[in-house]
Amino acid sequence: MKSITIVGGGLVGSLLAIFLAKRGHKVNVFERRADPRTTNVYAGRSINLVVSHRGWTALKAAGVNETVERIVVPVYARMMHDRDGQLTRVPYSIENRAIHSVSRGELNKVLLSEAEKLPNVHLHFHEQCVDVDLDNARCTFKNDITSATASIKADVVFGADGAPSAVRQAMARGRFNFSQEFIEHDYKEVAFPANADGTPKMDPQCLHIWPRRYYMMMGLANQDGGFTGTLFMPHTASAVTPQASSRNAGAAKQPGPAYPGSHSGPGPAVYPGFDTVRTVAEVTAFFQTHFADAMPIVPDLVDQYLRNPQSNLAIIRCGPWTHRDKVALIGDAAHAIVPFYGEGMNAGYEDCKVLNDLLNEHGDDNWAMVLDAYGKQRKPNGDAIADLSMRNFVEMRDLVADPRFILRKKIEGRLQAKHPDQWLPLYSQVKFTDTPYVDALREGQRHDRIMEQVLAMPGVEEKWESDPAVQREVERKALELLTGSK
Ligand SMILES: Cc1cc2nc3c(=O)[nH]c(=O)nc-3n(C[C@H](O)[C@H](O)[C@H](O)COP(=O)(O)OP(=O)(O)OC[C@H]3O[C@@H](n4cnc5c(N)ncnc54)[C@H](O)[C@@H]3O)c2cc1C
Known part of the structure; x- marks a missing residue:
């Protein structure tokens, strides 16, 4: 039995505490904020998350899946809202499998309560x-109410303290690689209310997306009939020349004017950012231009925008994740990623599960071997899900409204339906299997190359939907390329 300090009682720290305590270790979790069960620490930043297959695998291994199942809403498809208010529903899987929407705050509360039920947490x-x-697994904590400091010695310390990790900062004083890349987009929470009778205003079993190239809004259902949405928008306004913009993915394929709301005429088009959309008039004009169809669904959209905090998004890569048998990073502290695959927490939960499996394999007294294997196994996967998340950002922002992209999804759906043992689309590998991210990314890149060639076949775009002969030829070609590229 070891004495373990977990720094951070967020989504990953709370699950890790359950795993380690169930193994018999003495676990102390130190959280900077107030207890979310007694104080609304998530106000204005509540964010709904999706739990995917690998998240469930970890929750099940920790024995808390049934508790979490009570607070989720199943989500079976993406629902795209175009500029004219037209809806297109694209299922996530041909077997009608679901990912699950959950409030970050509610999930954190439930896991803290589950952890607290264990006498050794x-x-x-x-x-x-x-x-x-680091060498002595000793942490110094400062109490933010009394300002008192305490020095706590343990056998092992886990840094589950998220993207700004203090544990990682301590590791960075030594031989440690670190990079942090802010993306151009920041985000704000938007709450979508339910109807007066409590029924939802949109299909609750869909992830709703308003893809607008420079902007994107999305909404995930809550159990109360409302939705928690997120508006993604560049941190700063940008001027884009027509030549530069046409090089952007999907730009040429978008119907209608390429940049509604931007000024026309000579010179570059200007796209507002959070820095230039600040007054009631600017915010109202922004939503009327880009999200007019969402305004009746969220009557106080402008007020919420002005009221809610703006947060940034960064990708953090670092390594090594461990220090001898004493310290390890886990969750966002090790691999903060952008949220566009909805996998940050799932990846963190998989970290916990892998660590638990390694403890099963090597025993609870061999922490040097366990932590070394953990870092080696998880770091490449952390990098891969960072790449995948950026890739999905482009997909959600630009491509979901692109007819060619929608055709590709349909072709892949048919390939999967007819040859499930040979063709599993990237999204399904990430969301519905435990395939290591690094393998899923490699396979997805192979699919990209194949689909590029398939979509270039004469007549595919015009005839695939209606002509069974074209469908058969596409299928033959895709499988031939698949076999040939193995
Ligand atoms: C808009 C958005 C949408 C997302 N959607 C999804 C999704 O759909 N699915 C998904 O899987 N992931 C999603 N994510 C990612 C997910 O939120 C994170 O991956 C997840 O919260 C990471 O959990 P964590 O416990 O590692 O870090 P955090 O949740 O950041 O928790 C870290 C905890 O450590 C505490 N802490 C920080 N510093 C200290 C310190 N010095 N001392 C003590 N305590 C400290 C913090 O207060 C916090 O409670 C999304 C993220 C964003 C921003």
Whole structure:
């Protein structure tokens, strides 16, 4: 039995506490913020998350899946809202499989309560880690109410303290690689209310997306009939020349004017960013131009925009994730990614599951071997899901409204339906299997190359939907390329 300090009682720290305590270790969780069960620490930043297959695998292994199942809403498809208010529903899987929407705050509360039921877990709130002595697994915490500091020695320390990780900062004083890349987009939460009678205003079993190239809004259902939405928008306004913009993915294929709302005439088009959309008039004009169809669904959209905090998005890559048998990073502290695959938390949950499996394999007294294997196994997967997430950003923002992309999805759906043992689309591999991210990414890149050639076949775009002969030829060609590229 080891004494373990977990820094951070968020989504990953709380699940990790359950895993380790169930193995018999003495676990202390130190969380900087107040207890979310007694204070609304998520106000204005509530964000709904999707739990996918690998998240469920970990929750099941920790024995808390049934508790979490009570607070989720199943989501079977993407529902695209175009500029004219037209809807297109694209299922996530041909077998009608679902991912699950859950409130981040509710999930955190449930997992903290599950952790606290275990007699060997102790939760400490308002305790901010301000330093770590890595060689001695000793953390210094500062209480944000009393300002008192305490030095806590353990056998092993886990940094589950998210993207700004203090544990990672301590590791960075040594031989440590680190990169942080902010993407151009920031985000704000938007709450979509239910109808007066509590029924939802949109199909709750869909992830609703308003793809607008420079902007994107999405909404995920809550159990109360409302939705929690997120508006993604560039941090700063940008001027784009027509030549530069036409090089952008999907640009040439978008119907209608390429940039509604941007000024026309000579010179570059200007796209507002959070920095230039600040007054009631600017915000109203922005939503009327880009999200007019969402305004009746969210009557106080402008107020919410002005009220809710703006947050940024970054990709953090670092390594090594471990320090001898003493310290390890886990979750966003090790691999903060952009949220466009909805996999950040799922990846963190998979970290916990892999660690637990390694403890099963090597025993609970061999932490040097366990942590070394954990870092080696998970780091490439952390990098792969970072790449996949950026890729899905482009897909959601630009491509979901592209008829060629929609055709590709249909062709892949047919290939999967007819040859499930040979063709599993990338999205399904990431969301509906435990395939390591690194393998899924490699396979997805192979599919890209094949589909590029398939979509270039004469007549495919015009005739695939209506001509069974073209469908057969496409299928033959795709499988031939698949076999040939193995
Ligand atoms: C808009 C958005 C949408 C997302 N959607 C999805 C999704 O659909 N599916 C998905 O899987 N993921 C999603 N994610 C990612 C997901 O939120 C994160 O991957 C997940 O929260 C990571 O959990 P964590 O516990 O590692 O870090 P965090 O959730 O950040 O928790 C870290 C905890 O550590 C505490 N802490 C920080 N510093 C200290 C310190 N010095 N001392 C003590 N405590 C500290 C923090 O207060 C916090 O409670 C989304 C993220 C965003 C921003």
